[in-house]
Amino acid sequence: MSFPKYVKIxxxxxxxGMQIEExxxxxxxxxxxxxxxxxxxxxxxxxxxxxxxxxxxKMADAEQVAAGFKKFPNIKYECLYxxxxxxxxxxxxxxxDLDGVLSITASETxxxxxxxxxxxxxxxEMEKRIQTLNDYNVPITTLAVMTAFGCTxxxxxxxxxxxxxxxxxxxxxxxxxxxPSNILLxxxxxxxxxxxxxxxxxxxxxKWPDKNIVMHLHDTRGMGIANAYVALKMGxxxxxxxxxxxxxxxxxxxxxxxxxxxxxxxxxxxxxxxxSTGIDLDKLIDVxxxxxxxxxxxxxxxxxxxxxxxxxxxxxxx
Amino acid sequence: MSFPKYVKIxxxxxxxGMQIEExxxxxxxxxxxxxxxxxxxxxxxxxxxxxxxxxxxKMADAEQVAAGFKKFPNIKYECLYxxxxxxxxxxxxxxxDLDGVLSITASETxxxxxxxxxxxxxxxEMEKRIQTLNDYNVPITTLAVMTAFGCTxxxxxxxxxxxxxxxxxxxxxxxxxxxPSNILLxxxxxxxxxxxxxxxxxxxxxKWPDKNIVMHLHDTRGMGIANAYVALKMGxxxxxxxxxxxxxxxxxxxxxxxxxxxxxxxxxxxxxxxxSTGIDLDKLIDVxxxxxxxxxxxxxxxxxxxxxxxxxxxxxxx
Numbered sequence: 001m002s003f004p005k006y007v008k009i010x011x012x013x014x015x016x017g018m019q020i021e022e023x024x025x026x027x028x029x030x031x032x033x034x035x036x037x038x039x040x041x042x043x044x045x046x047x048x049x050x051x052x053x054x055x056x057x058k059m060a061d062a063e064q065v066a067a068g069f070k071k072f073p074n075i076k077y078e079c080l081y082x083x084x085x086x087x088x089x090x091x092x093x094x095x096x097d098l099d100g101v102l103s104i105t106a107s108e109t110x111x112x113x114x115x116x117x118x119x120x121x122x123x124x125e126m127e128k129r130i131q132t133l134n135d136y137n138v139p140i141t142t143l144a145v146m147t148a149f150g151c152t153x154x155x156x157x158x159x160x161x162x163x164x165x166x167x168x169x170x171x172x173x174x175x176x177x178x179x180p181s182n183i184l185l186x187x188x189x190x191x192x193x194x195x196x197x198x199x200x201x202x203x204x205x206x207k208w209p210d211k212n213i214v215m216h217l218h219d220t221r222g223m224g225i226a227n228a229y230v231a232l233k234m235g236x237x238x239x240x241x242x243x244x245x246x247x248x249x250x251x252x253x254x255x256x257x258x259x260x261x262x263x264x265x266x267x268x269x270x271x272x273x274x275x276s277t278g279i280d281l282d283k284l285i286d287v288x289x290x291x292x293x294x295x296x297x298x299x300x301x302x303x304x305x306x307x308x309x310x311x312x313x314x315x316x317x318x
Numbered sequence: 319m320s321f322p323k324y325v326k327i328x329x330x331x332x333x334x335g336m337q338i339e340e341x342x343x344x345x346x347x348x349x350x351x352x353x354x355x356x357x358x359x360x361x362x363x364x365x366x367x368x369x370x371x372x373x374x375x376k377m378a379d380a381e382q383v384a385a386g387f388k389k390f391p392n393i394k395y396e397c398l399y400x401x402x403x404x405x406x407x408x409x410x411x412x413x414x415d416l417d418g419v420l421s422i423t424a425s426e427t428x429x430x431x432x433x434x435x436x437x438x439x440x441x442x443e444m445e446k447r448i449q450t451l452n453d454y455n456v457p458i459t460t461l462a463v464m465t466a467f468g469c470t471x472x473x474x475x476x477x478x479x480x481x482x483x484x485x486x487x488x489x490x491x492x493x494x495x496x497x498p499s500n501i502l503l504x505x506x507x508x509x510x511x512x513x514x515x516x517x518x519x520x521x522x523x524x525k526w527p528d529k530n531i532v533m534h535l536h537d538t539r540g541m542g543i544a545n546a547y548v549a550l551k552m553g554x555x556x557x558x559x560x561x562x563x564x565x566x567x568x569x570x571x572x573x574x575x576x577x578x579x580x581x582x583x584x585x586x587x588x589x590x591x592x593x594s595t596g597i598d599l600d601k602l603i604d605v606x607x608x609x610x611x612x613x614x615x616x617x618x619x620x621x622x623x624x625x626x627x628x629x630x631x632x633x634x635x636x
Contacts, residue, residue: 150627155634190624193590194547221627222583222620223590226544229512257624265540272511300618302540306508306575309468309539316473
């Protein structure tokens with residue numbers, strides 16, 4: 001396959017990054033980060049989580065963050081929620097057009113640790129979840145598979161098992177006459193390599209040629225951008241990433257491990273490969289510096305320090 | 319093409335890393351780092367530079383470093399030198415079996431800044447260089463092309479120009495009845511992407527199918543490991559890299575930019591892809607931590623923080 005002409009990037013730093021960040025980030029700084037990211041014209045920004053402050057205290061200011069950020073007309077703002085309460089809180093802010101996501105986890109142990117449900121229990125709960133989303137008129141757009149490539153508790157995942165879980169999920173949604181258009185593959189703790197990425201994506205493209213595959217890659221072991229390259233080569237047009245490589249997973253097994261693939265490194269590679277993203281990369285690099293200042297630490301992305309090749313090309317030819 | 323079964327890695331951290339490192343590294347610590355790297359069984363280690371201490375003061379202790387490190391039987395120890403004086407100094411230590419490298423630079427401006435010679439002057443000097451290497455019985459094994467993909471001063475390099483420079487170099491060596499077996503492609507300031515890597519490597523493989531191509535990749539803009547993946551897929555069996563991603567180039571244009579691709583991240587990817595390296599990765603990760611301690615700063619490699627997948631597999635299945 002050949003590269004797509006355009007890739008849609010969802011920035012998950014304000015949600016996934018802020019959730020795991022050790023530094024306390026003041027609400028006004030969270031809002032400032034979101035507004036700065038909007039100025040870079042990132043097409044989708046995941047803003048916050050409407051979850052219990054008892055479990056995720058860092059997201060206790062979700063309402064204030066939602067009230068504070070400025071909506072830009074061409075940007076879609078998303079948020080995470082786990083139940084009816086979360087939907088109500090998110091809808092009450094009036095800031096989000098909610099998308100419905102059905103999540104399953106390929107690893108039994110990870111599923112229990114992260115969601116308190118086994119895989120079978122997740123399937124049992126799925127009907128209730130669909131019902132709740134229907135009750136609140138939230139369109140079910142996405143089936144998300146977490147730890148799709150493997151996890152620290154159970155090791156490698158057989159891609160056929162993942163295909164099987166996705167099939168079962170679609171059978172459930174079909175019972176409700178619902179066909180989510182997106183399959184999100186989450187490499188939640190950085191288990192994928194370029195070959196396993198190619199294998200799983202090929203299986204999915206073969207079985208569900210009409211579905212849109214979204215890659216949620218982590219750079220835990222330094223292969224994130226290589227995996228993204230392979231996915232791009234297979235025609236994947238949607239990616240999650242985080243500014244500066246913020247984020248990570250509390251169940252990755254290693255404190256201080258790298259988080260999501262960095263938005264600016266992904267955008268830079270896309271632009272170098274002739275794939276447009278609509279994102280203002282120079283501005284995004286400035287935003288990375290600003291976030292480093294806010295967090296008081298260096299971020300792990302590369303292009304923010306090395307500079308874009310385009311900036312050197314302009315100087316070279318002028 | 320398919321992956322090679324074995325990849326030979328040359329560790330350049332003690333030379334390229336120590337040369338650019340801002341922290342003062344005591345001679346005894348340089349020696350300690352080399353010995354620790356030897357314990358990891360890295361097949362080739364570039365130890366130091368025998369160059370003028372006036373130009374590279376950080377390498378003024380080259381003799382002491384050479385005298386201090388312990389030679390392991392199955393490891394090849396290399397060093398950098400630029401002229402007869404350097405060869406004499408290196409040979410006097412009795413620690414090295416010198417390899418002869420002929421270097422050319424694809425960018426005229428970079429060539430002048432880095433070597434004080436234009437490209438034409440480099441060709442003119444090449445005969446003298448070959449003569450000197452012959453005089454000291456140093457076998458000429460490698461033709462190295464610096465800034466093979468582009469540079470911050472002149473932008474992108476046309477791969478056909480690079481092929482042309484290599485052809486001219488081989489014409490020169492042929493006059494002396496010498497056929498260097500290696501072509502080293504240096505992405506000196508991080509200009510390559512996976513597509514340009516594939517293009518240039520394919521051109522070289524097509525024109526010189528009997529030559530061994532060595533990749534010297536930098537991760538300046540986060541694509542280093544993706545470029546290495548593409549090279550592996552094309553059957554490349556030799557790579558330069560540096561522990562912890564040490565290194566960089568003073569002419570990269572950006573202070574603080576990432577250096578060479580990190581040895582541990584490259585080794586980890588190779589092992590995940592079923593390619594052996596002979597390197598003890600767990601030990602190498604310990605060494606990265608030790609070097610972080612010596613330098614008093616975090617290094618940018620990922621797997622040293624995230625842990626190897628094999629370590630999790632062992633825990634998962636036990």
